[in-house]
Amino acid sequence: MSHRPYRVALNGYGRIGRCVLRALHERGSDAGLEIVALNDLADQASLEYLTRFDSTHGRFPGEVRVEGDCLHINGDCVKVLREEAPEGIDWAALDIDLLLECSGQYTTRADAERFLQAGAPRVLFSQPMAGEADIDATIVYGVNQQRLSGAERLVSNASCTTNCGVPLLKLLNDAVGLEYVSITTIHSAMNDQPVIDAYHHEDLRRTRSAFQSVIPVSTGLAKGIERLLPELAGRIQAKAIRVPTVNVSCLDITLQTARDTSAAEINRVLRQAAEEGPLKGLIAYTELPHASCDFNHDPHSAVVDGSQTRVSGPRLVNLLAWFDNEWGFANRMLDVAEHFLAVSTVQPAPVKD
Ligand SMILES: NC(=O)c1ccc[n+]([C@@H]2O[C@H](COP(=O)([O-])OP(=O)(O)OC[C@H]3O[C@@H](n4cnc5c(N)ncnc54)[C@H](OP(=O)(O)O)[C@@H]3O)[C@@H](O)[C@H]2O)c1
The missing domain is CATH 3.40.50.720 (NAD(P)-binding Rossmann-like Domain)
Structure with a gap:
């Protein structure tokens, strides 16, 4: 330094x-x-x-x-x-x-x-x-931090789900081409849900006890991914489900690929990226029989669970990727913060009223 x-x-x-x-x-x-x-x-x-x-x-x-x-x-x-x-x-x-x-x-x-x-x-x-x-810019570290010019003053670190999904979708779009994407976020409870039923949020389901139910909630994930990967615009759908755990979440990702592929090929692409490519340290790959709590305090944005990759017909792929929604995201905040500051060249001008 x-x-x-x-x-x-x-x-x-x-x-x-x-x-x-x-x-x-x-x-x-x-x-x-x-x-x-x-x-x-x-x-x-x-x-x-x-x-x-x-x-x-x-x-x-x-x-x-x-x-x-x-x-x-x-x-x-x-x-x-x-x-x-x-x-x-x-x-x-x-x-x-x-x-x-x-x-x-x-x-x-x-x-x-x-x-x-x-x-x-x-x-x-x-x-x-x-x-x-x-x-001024929405950044997923590992994917588009290079777009920061140094002139930005307001930057978003996107969401924990976007940080998990975007690197994987970019890798697979580059490797096999993606026609359509459908994602279900399975997310642990958050502080915007009550412990027992209470008036709380305009989303009616968020009034329900976080620890008694599996609760579908609204999500901006599809829009968030389109901001980062505009080449997939109009071809992504997402939904989100809150589950009664305190931390660690996963994305269940379904992809229609542009050409025939196999579970072995999909896993090879993701494993290589995790072990050798520029995303090393940001994404990881495992085939061990994990449960979500194993990823508590894991700093990666995404851990691909290769044991859960399925391909139906030759072009319908289903993937599972784990992430510590708190710890992984907090680590990306620090990565983006350091990069944002390192490239900032201009003294901020005063904002006019
Ligand atoms: N938790 C996650 O997994 C996660 C992951 C990625 C991104 N995020 C995003 O990060 C943001 C924070 O989430 P969180 O889970 O950390 O929520 P949280 O635990 O509720 O923390 C928010 C904190 O901000 C405080 N606060 C509220 N209004 C404030 C104000 N005007 N000035 C200063 N502090 C204020 C809150 O105090 P009170 O409790 O008294 O209101 C609370 O202590 C949300 O936008 C969330 O979507 C969360």
Whole structure:
């Protein structure tokens, strides 16, 4: 690393925000980023407690303590803020290079620019934005980070499902050609579902207890993939099902290929990419008899389960790919953040009111 670590703040310190901080900590001293501030609606005691003890990822592997307005992580101060509105914080005064927005509350360009107007130089969002015009770029690390020119100020890290599906679809489209794609996301529960039935969301099914049912929910996955792979536009459908587990999800992907193929060929393409190609470290391949919890805390965007690949007729392919929806995605946030900052060449101009 030839520069001081980039200074980064977190807005929203829930599942993804906490995983980002912890994943950075677990990367050790080579990390090119340091988290200098975090903002959430919760009180300091809760922030400290949920950093130290995590039901999904276990105890924090380091010292965590609150003192004054700092959450100390192994002695380093992360300044703690508690403001609901972006304008409530002078982000410029924090001298940050990048804000990681992990509350999920800001999905339009007008929303996003509130952070720039309040002094944040650049923002990376932990979700896809409402439309393509709402963001300067949507990045799936390993697939299109090269498209960042250095001039962008608002970037989206897409979704955990897009990060899992897009590298695999791109590989297979290049290798055998894809005519049509149909995907079912089988996703563990999230904090946008209640533990027992409660008024909650405009999606009626999200009012239902997360731990009593398998629950179909709405998904923007098809739209998200089309943004990254426009060559497949109009030929992708997706649905999503929430299941009563706390973490780790999978994509059940059905593909109609442009030419005859076999399970052996599909697995060879994906295995080679995982073991030898530029996606090594981002996707993985296994044929072991795994269950979902084996992938808890797995940093890959996708782990192809080759034992589940099926080909019906010569052109109808079905695949299973696992992903830790929290940990894999948090690691990609860090990868994209480092690349975004490394290529940023221009000083941000002030945003006009
Ligand atoms: N969890 C995943 O697997 C996953 C994977 C990829 C992407 N994402 C995306 O990442 C985003 C966050 O998801 P999550 O699972 O981390 O949700 P979460 O656990 O609910 O965390 C969001 C945090 O942001 C806080 N918050 C709400 N409004 C805020 C505001 N105005 N300013 C600052 N903090 C605020 C929330 O506080 P309260 O609880 O008090 O509201 C909560 O602590 C969502 O867009 C989600 O789609 C999630």
